Amino acid sequence: MSKSEKYLSLITFLFITLAISLTSGYQYIGDFVEKGLSALSMFIGYFVLIALFSIYKDVSLFTKKQLISIAFLSVFITLASYIYPYFKYSEQNPSDLMSTLIYDIVINVIIFTLLFKESKRERS
DSSP: OOOOHHHHHHHHHHHHHHHHHHHHHHHHOOHHHHHHHHHHHHHHHHHHHHHHHHHHHTTOOSOHHHHHHHHHHHHHHHHHHHHHHHHHTSSSSSSTTTTTTHHHHHHHHHHHHHHHHHHHHHHO
């Protein structure tokens, strides 16, 4: 595969990923920050899925720093997507807002652990 085809495939991947992420964020009901967090969550989610699949296939697609960045960003975006509305809508019942928090924390702990362990195996 030529260098130009590789760059074209990367640009196409990023374009589709950004388009779907931005569309998801735009459709989210909330203010600008909540829409941005939704779009970022979707965008990071694609890279988390790719990283998890590469772990399954035992193929190295990301460097050590990239895996650690993906792991921390995934946790940070998830926490921010719960913490920001919690303070913004503090006058409302928090049980409705935090109904899926435990589920997301468990999933993020699993993701973080897998990506962090994989980053330890990487050379660079």
